[in-house]
Amino acid sequence: MFTLPAQCVGEICGCRRDDSNLDCFLLDDGGFLVMTNKDDYINKIGQFFGMIDPSLMRNLINESLFSVNITYDYQALCDPTKETKAAAGLRSVYVPTIADILNIGWWASAAAWSILQQLFVSITFPNFLEAADLDDDLSEMPSKESCIKEQKQYFFENNETSFKGTIDCQNCSRQFIAEKLPKTNLVLIVADSKEPCCQVDERFFSQEEKPSPGPDPCEIALNPRYRKGPHQCFDNNTSEQNEDCGGASSLSPSIESMIIIQLPLLWLLIGRGHCLS
Numbered sequence: 001m002f003t004l005p006a007q008c009v010g011e012i013c014g015c016r017r018d019d020s021n022l023d024c025f026l027l028d029d030g031g032f033l034v035m036t037n038k039d040d041y042i043n044k045i046g047q048f049f050g051m052i053d054p055s056l057m058r059n060l061i062n063e064s065l066f067s068v069n070i071t072y073d074y075q076a077l078c079d080p081t082k083e084t085k086a087a088a089g090l091r092s093v094y095v096p097t098i099a100d101i102l103n104i105g106w107w108a109s110a111a112a113w114s115i116l117q118q119l120f121v122s123i124t125f126p127n128f129l130e131a132a133d134l135d136d137d138l139s140e141m142p143s144k145e146s147c148i149k150e151q152k153q154y155f156f157e158n159n160e161t162s163f164k165g166t167i168d169c170q171n172c173s174r175q176f177i178a179e180k181l182p183k184t185n186l187v188l189i190v191a192d193s194k195e196p197c198c199q200v201d202e203r204f205f206s207q208e209e210k211p212s213p214g215p216d217p218c219e220i221a222l223n224p225r226y227r228k229g230p231h232q233c234f235d236n237n238t239s240e241q242n243e244d245c246g247g248a249s250s251l252s253p254s255i256e257s258m259i260i261i262q263l264p265l266l267w268l269l270i271g272r273g274h275c276l277s
Helices: 039-044 054-062 098-102 104-124 128-140 217-222 255-276
Strands: 022-028 033-036 066-078 145-156 162-168 173-180 186-192
Touching (some): 054 066
Antiparallel strands (some): 022 033, 022 186, 066 145
């Protein structure tokens, strides 16, 4: 168990640079590392904390310091899951019988026929083999396919400022305290060093997008979403006579405009009649 001095003099509460007993981290409200006292983690500033100290990050989530929000991208692209030609089954080919194998004439005819085929193809289609190889190479190139991806984003769950807990490892335990800094979106975390323990079998986790089967439709059905219309029209136009908001209005041209449009058409029809006669 670590102990903090009653009055912090000099460096912040014993978080000396590269301290062998304490790990000190400054995180933002998204769970990204802002500052640390460990020299090994200086080059990881800006990364998600779940990729740096996953056991501590999970306990911060369990203590309700961070909460997770899952969003789904239904128009994402993923690598294809279909099997390639290399993994496909064998093509149907002719399997010679034992009698054919023992027959010397069969070998001679097969070799002669193969040579004639190669000569005929090479003379008739000189670039046929190269084109076939190119098509095979293009078909083997992986193409993207439509899929669903999920992304987990973390944020401060409540307005509490102080948190503490214990991380149970294989042969030891780590204690930590966390304090939100007032008027900022930062939290200071002081924990026992994880070097003596919690080094084996760590399951890192990130917030990057990854393929997902999507949300559970049964859970979505329990909380359906309804689209509610507005109480009044968005555009309060006094000259609008439609009672329903967004109602379609039909065009009503005047009689004069209709007559003006019909006269040229009638003149064209009469002139065409004289030409035909």
